[in-house]
Amino acid sequence: xxxxxxxxxxxxxxxxxxxxxxxxxxxxxxxxxxxxxxxxxxxxxxxxxxxxxxxxxxxxxxxxxxxxxxxxxxxxxxxxxxxx
Amino acid sequence: xxxxxxxxxxxxxxxxxxxxxxxxxxxxxxxxxxxxxxxxxxxxxxxxxxxxxxxxxxxxxxxxxxxxxxxxxxxxxxxxxxxxxxxxxxxxxxxxxxxxxxxxxxxxxxxxxxxxxxxxxxxxxxxxxxxxxxxxxxxxxxxxxxxxxxxxxxxxxxxxxxxxxxxxxxxxxxxxxxxxxxxxxxxxxxxxxxxxxxxxxx
Numbered sequence: 066x067x068x069x070x071x072x073x074x075x076x077x078x079x080x081x082x083x084x085x086x087x088x089x090x091x092x093x094x095x096x097x098x099x100x101x102x103x104x105x106x107x108x109x110x111x112x113x114x115x116x117x118x119x120x121x122x123x124x125x126x127x128x129x130x131x132x133x134x135x136x137x138x139x140x141x142x143x144x145x146x147x148x149x
Numbered sequence: 150x151x152x153x154x155x156x157x158x159x160x161x162x163x164x165x166x167x168x169x170x171x172x173x174x175x176x177x178x179x180x181x182x183x184x185x186x187x188x189x190x191x192x193x194x195x196x197x198x199x200x201x202x203x204x205x206x207x208x209x210x211x212x213x214x215x216x217x218x219x220x221x222x223x224x225x226x227x228x229x230x231x232x233x234x235x236x237x238x239x240x241x242x243x244x245x246x247x248x249x250x251x252x253x254x255x256x257x258x259x260x261x262x263x264x265x266x267x268x269x270x271x272x273x274x275x276x277x278x279x280x281x282x283x284x285x286x287x288x289x290x291x292x293x294x295x296x297x298x299x300x301x302x303x304x305x306x307x308x309x310x311x312x313x314x315x316x317x318x319x320x321x322x323x324x325x326x327x328x329x330x331x332x333x334x335x336x337x338x339x340x341x342x343x344x345x346x347x348x349x350x351x
Contacts, residue, residue, distance in 0.1 A: 069237060069240060072240065076229065076230070083222065083226060083229065087221075090348065090349030091218060101350065104345050107345075108341055108342060108344070108345050111341050112342070115229075115337060115338055115341065119232050119235075119236040119334050120175075120330075125175070133338070136188055136342075139192075140192055144195065144199050144346070147196070147203060
């Protein structure tokens with residue numbers, strides 16, 4: 066796939082995931098663990114797409130990709146642990 | 150080997166190379182060290198916010214109810230679009246389409262300006278309602294974290310415009326371009342954590 070097309074597809078995914086997270090966050094119901102997990106999961110998915118494709122670390126691999134990918138996962142995981 | 154099969158082999162090896170995991174880190178190493186340092190500072194701010202939220206949940210929930218969640222959505226969409234434009238700009242520059250690279254970078258900067266506009270509008274509404282850096286603990290953290298992020302966006306917009314001008318003047322920008330793009334994506338990455346934390350988590 067052409068790099069421009071790939072970036073455009075990733076961008077559409079990012080926009081869709083953001084709108085979906087907004088929709089879930091605005092649901093008129095109390096946020097239980099599953100809902101919070103879903104919101105954080107969407108955040109992690111978006112961060113991964115950003116790191117891999119927009120930052121271009123997918124082609125680099127190694128420690129930098131792991132460090133940047135782990136950032137959102139670690140922050141959300143620690144927040145989740147603190148909330149629980 | 151026929152000439153046509155050689156051509157196919159060259160094409161295949163190029164495609165394979167573009168997916169190889171041994172490509173060098175885009176931009177300067179110093180920029181990546183700065184990015185890690187910035188991400189660590191933001192992580193500390195996030196944890197401080199969440200610990201205070203656990204200590205006084207009612208106060209934080211009351212403060213959060215004053216926020217315009219739709220503004221948060223528009224800001225996120227603007228930043229993601231800016232990141233997309235910047236990535237397209239880097240891609241265009243690597244393909245030697247400098248005019249397109251300039252256009253993409255200016256578009257990215259415009260999205261950053263849209264973010265700044267929405268954020269300042271949001272601030273003005275909150276300040277008019279009597280919230281500021283002092284008094285309400287939620288808004289103290291809100292203004293501190295988003296203000297710190299806003300400073301990064303301002304710097305990022307300035308760098309994007311600077312790089313667009315540098316490409317226009319045909320200066321050697323390859324390494325600087327990657328560094329600025331990586332910085333901008335870092336600003337976006339921070340917001341991807343900030344958006345659910347401030348606006349969506351209830």
